[in-house]
Amino acid sequence: MQRRISLIPQPQQLTAADGDLDLSTLGAIAAAPDLHPLAWLLSDLLNRGTGLRLPVVQSTAKDPAGGRVLRLALEGHRPEDFTTAAEAYRLDVTPEGVDLVAAHPAGIARGIATLRQLLPADALREAPAAEPVVPLVQIRDEPRLRWRGVMLDVARHFQPKDFVLKMIDRAWLHRLNVIQLHLTDDQGWRYEIPSRPKLTEIGSWRAETVIGHAREDRGFDGTPHGGHYSVSDLREIASYARERHIMIVPEVNLPGHARAVLAAYPELGAGQNKPVSPTFGVFEEVLEPTQAALDFALEAYTAIGEVFDGPFVHIGGDEVPMTQWESSPIAKALMEKEGLEDVRGVQAWFTEAFCAHLHAMGKRVIGWDEILDGGAPAEAAVAVWRTQAYVEKALEAGHEVLVSPQSHVYFDHYEGEDEGEPLRIHGLTSVEKVAGWDPAPDGVDESKILGAQCQLWSEYLPHPRDVEYAAFPRMAVFAEVAWTSREVRAAEPVLDRLPEHLERLHAMGIGYRPLEGPKPWQ
Ligand code: TNX
Known part of the structure; x- marks a missing residue:
């Protein structure tokens, strides 16, 4: 039959x-x-x-x-x-x-x-x-796109190694081939560098956490939060992924989103002693453009690039405020020395040094689209998360593009408009919206599109079960969008197959969001 x-x-x-x-x-x-x-x-x-x-x-x-x-x-x-x-x-x-x-x-x-x-x-x-x-x-x-990724933000909330391994298996079942690990941010530094012990002793812990837009949403939870991966944890993750032919792309986000680094080593910044941030957002604190800060960054990239032997390292580079550099004598001196007219050139100075270092290690570099603002070497791939205009800007400047727009593939956004939806950062990204998305629409040179990636930022996803609920089933639909050609997708709508697929997610023990809405108990 x-x-x-x-x-x-x-x-x-x-x-x-x-x-x-x-x-x-x-x-x-x-x-x-x-x-x-x-x-x-x-x-x-x-x-x-x-x-x-x-x-x-x-x-x-x-x-x-x-x-x-x-x-x-x-x-x-x-x-x-x-x-x-x-x-x-x-x-x-x-x-x-x-x-x-x-x-x-x-x-x-x-x-x-x-x-x-x-x-x-x-x-x-x-x-x-x-x-x-x-x-x-x-x-x-055969897949449509080369890079079909999921970004796990293990910085805002640490996620245990076993959960990362599970997510590798889940990516595998959906024929995804990249897991990007967002390893560092203002709220925590998540990997061990033996020569820089304070990164994990101090930088991987915060006294408490706000979940929500403000104290009033849920308030400080009153418990410390922290965790990091040891070198052997990283090696285990690397080999687990390699066996399944999944590429881990480690992201070390510099020179901004640096509160955790600066809590551990304040001398690398403008000198204030601030703790690892318990709240979320964009913070002024950035690395100072000194040799010491650069040496630190290169050491951090070397360490992670050695553990993960895949071809890519992600340098972050998003949301870097220029305020500290605008008033910093060190930045001013650098600008004069390098003939930089715009303070954004300071970020470009970091980006170029990161790229040169990683290229010398045999790596390819990728960064968030803000690296375009001050300019970046054309060999660097660009992960575009803001608007389509940045896809065009990146392609014009000769970069390959990883499309990851917050408008369609930020799975930390709301999934529906029901009042019972769990608190989310903002946005509305329903499964239908993901299903209707084309990562390389007409007019875009698909050969320059490296691929597509969905993001699981974790400011509002404190536990693995929260990450799962946000990830599934949208991640399954995303996998289809990134793998299956436009013609086949049009002929076989993915949403028709989703109810049967949920049985698989259930069998795997994934706490997915039911299609009907957020309140399965009602
Ligand atoms: C923007 S996307 C950020 C992240 C946040 C995210 C929340 C990007 C490169 N930066 O720091 O977590 O929005 O949706």
């Missing part, structure tokens, strides 16, 4: 045949040695959700079930990393077995995600709760 096949993201081509394949009739997962790490991951996931135990064997070995296997294979000329071709795959489920083929292991990782969605939703549980049965299908698939 032919079942309705409902996947998110929708693959580029999907043809279903009548009937199912019971994976327990297969003898093994057969894979080339390069693919054994993924094969074992798949074997383990199948075991957890269905109880099935499929051994991993060399693809050449004589198979115990007479050749009926789940085959993972690499074929063709290997594409470069981090290209859409690297993530393409074909997946054939026939009465004889499963054939998952790609030109790059990243494509196999994406195909595994699709295969998991073909299983009953209960197979995504952490207990053997489902039969290992999949429908007969032929899938040909």
